[in-house]
Amino acid sequence: MSQIYNFSAGPAALPVEVMQQAQAEFLNWQGKGLSAMEISHRHSWFMSMVEQTEQDLRELLAIPKQYKVLFLAGGASFQFAMIPMNLLRGKNSADYINTGIWSQKAITEAKRYCQVNIAASGESSQFNSIPDFNQWQLNPHAAYVHYAANETISGLEFPYIPETGDIPLVTDMSSNILSAPLDVSRFGLIYAGAQKNIGPSGLSVVIVREDLLGDVLPFTPTLYNYQIQAENNSMYNTPPTYAWYIAGLVFAWLKKQGGLAIIAERNRHKAEKLYTYIDQSEFYFNTIDVRYRSKMNVTFRLKQSELEPLFIKQAEQAGLFALNGHKSAGGGMRASIYNAMPEAGIDRLIEFMHAFKSK
Numbered sequence: 487m488s489q490i491y492n493f494s495a496g497p498a499a500l501p502v503e504v505m506q507q508a509q510a511e512f513l514n515w516q517g518k519g520l521s522a523m524e525i526s527h528r529h530s531w532f533m534s535m536v537e538q539t540e541q542d543l544r545e546l547l548a549i550p551k552q553y554k555v556l557f558l559a560g561g562a563s564f565q566f567a568m569i570p571m572n573l574l575r576g577k578n579s580a581d582y583i584n585t586g587i588w589s590q591k592a593i594t595e596a597k598r599y600c601q602v603n604i605a606a607s608g609e610s611s612q613f614n615s616i617p618d619f620n621q622w623q624l625n626p627h628a629a630y631v632h633y634a635a636n637e638t639i640s641g642l643e644f645p646y647i648p649e650t651g652d653i654p655l656v657t658d659m660s661s662n663i664l665s666a667p668l669d670v671s672r673f674g675l676i677y678a679g680a681q682k683n684i685g686p687s688g689l690s691v692v693i694v695r696e697d698l699l700g701d702v703l704p705f706t707p708t709l710y711n712y713q714i715q716a717e718n719n720s721m722y723n724t725p726p727t728y729a730w731y732i733a734g735l736v737f738a739w740l741k742k743q744g745g746l747a748i749i750a751e752r753n754r755h756k757a758e759k760l761y762t763y764i765d766q767s768e769f770y771f772n773t774i775d776v777r778y779r780s781k782m783n784v785t786f787r788l789k790q791s792e793l794e795p796l797f798i799k800q801a802e803q804a805g806l807f808a809l810n811g812h813k814s815a816g817g818g819m820r821a822s823i824y825n826a827m828p829e830a831g832i833d834r835l836i837e838f839m840h841a842f843k844s845k
């Protein structure tokens with residue numbers, strides 16, 4: 487079988503080494519004669535595995551002690567509701583930055599629980615840009631400020647962390663967590679669904695400052711309460727154990743690569759290569775403000791848009807999988823190039839783009 491490169495936005499490609507390890511020890515995990523999939527989450531073997539997993543994540547992101555790390559069942563979309571339920575803490579309004587579809591989904595959900603102040607919106611640029619920070623209309627009484635650090639669908643990424651003073655900053659990093667070093671101390675809460683840069687779907691990671699916990703809306707379901715999850719080490723009920731195990735393998739893989747500074751440099755290089763090719767071509771184009779182009783999701787279109795379906799089909803035949811853009815972005819193409827995408831995949835894509843253009 488010739489090499490296939492998987493550009494899927496999520497569930498996304500995992501590092502090949504991680505899948506090989508999972509395969510090799512599928513029936514005999516750590517010489518125990520059992521699969522990691524069939525061990526109780528209460529068993530000491532599983533407990534020590536998750537302890538190591540948390541330690542590795544803390545090391546990778548240099549997470550300060552006063553932050554809890556939660557591994558919760560369900561995708562990032564659950565957090566759209568959990569955040570207001572847990573972080574309003576007696577206040578009745580929160581600030582949201584609207585930079586695209588994922589911000590909008592978070593906003594829609596938050597409106598069920600509080601007043602939402604849209605402190606800034608990229609609407610006037612059709613979400614191709616981010617309003618300058620000095621234009622944001624932040625409410626000094628907001629319970630928190632929420633933004634999506636990387637809009638996966640359009641390929642729009644914040645190159646900076648907004649400064650919100652004493653107001654807790656909350657961010658959806660589903661598609662760019664672990665893509666570069668991060669100053670966790672700037673945030674009240676960071677969340678990410680696993681299926682882009684962490685592991686398989688069904689799991690989310692939440693990193694939350696301890697002092698924000700404990701004052702939830704009265705009707706908050708037990709499992710939606712961060713404090714209860716934290717007190718129970720994310721094991722109030724049965725967690726998605728196999729996804730958690732794979733996340734652990736991914737964290738170990740990232741450490742083996744040399745950590746996030748090295749990963750960030752690779753990601754910068756990969757994205758730059760692809761954008762450079764798109765920009766110099768007369769045939770392809772990208773609509774995102776160059777200051778805010780995503781290093782994880784590179785969107786592009788054909789000037790002859792009627793050829794886009796053919797491009798996607800022939801790319802797939804050439805072993806370049808899932809390059810189709812999201813419906814709500816009006817189609818086009820999107821190459822998701824998370825940590826697991828090797829530079830060779832970018833090279834193959836550029837070669838294909840070049841050959842398609844020539845034809």
Ligand SMILES: *Cc1c(COP(=O)(O)O)cnc(C)c1O
Pocket residue numbers: 496560561562563564588634636637638658659660661679680682
């Ligand atoms: C994928 C994604 C989500 C949603 O994740 P689910 O696991 O499907 O709930 C939310 N936010 C961003 C930025 C994403 O990329």
